[in-house]
Amino acid sequence: MYDNIMNKLRWGGMEENDIYFDENNIRMFSNLRSSFGRLAEQLIKENKKDSALMVLDRCMQLFPDHKIPYNNTLISVISAYYHAEANETANELVQKLLDKVSIELDYYFNLDPKYTYGTKDLGNEKQLNLYILQELYKITTDNKQIEKAKDIEQRFMYYMQLYNS
Structure with missing residues (x-):
């Protein structure tokens, strides 16, 4: 999963600032934010803290609040940052x-x-x-x-x- 998220997936304009996201896109990307958090937690369990931090940082780069508003899906990301000792x-x-x-x-x-x-x-x-x-x-x-x-x-x-x- 790490290789897919970090290297293979193309985010289709996600990094552009002038792309409009409707409520369906926002919901989908919010759910993906949770997946990033779960992946990071798994990497931490495998003693791959550096990889976990890269995943979390990529998540925050792709899904900032001004594009995909922070909500309950951010909780898994916050938890993973703590577990990766990025307090x-x-x-x-x-x-x-x-x-x-x-x-x-x-x-x-x-x-x-x-x-x-x-x-x-x-x-x-x-x-x-x-x-x-x-x-x-x-x-x-x-x-x-x-x-x-x-x-x-x-x-x-x-x-x-x-x-x-």
Whole structure:
């Protein structure tokens, strides 16, 4: 799989800045982001940390936030960066995803109820973002990023209060 992703696959304009990606492309590339994370984890298990970091860096090069928005599929990439001992990069990604999730949750919780009546998906969006916070907390705690974990926990508790009210 490493050879396919790193050498054989052609990304069909993915690296161009003027290519439009519709929601189907974005969903497909988001899922591929998870595959990069899983491949990196496997390489780390095989003691190929340098190869894992190359895979992760290639993933971030191909799928930056401005093209393929960060979402829950970034979690596997963050985890792999921590396991490859690239804590600084992992922490930067955690912060970016944390900020994005916070912006989204602030938006959802501050919407006037007249605009949310009958929108079941809005509840799903809140739950997905709360799930992301839980996963970020778990990953940062497991990787002894205590200050980062405290920040995530505080935000999670704040949003859970809003969710339950």
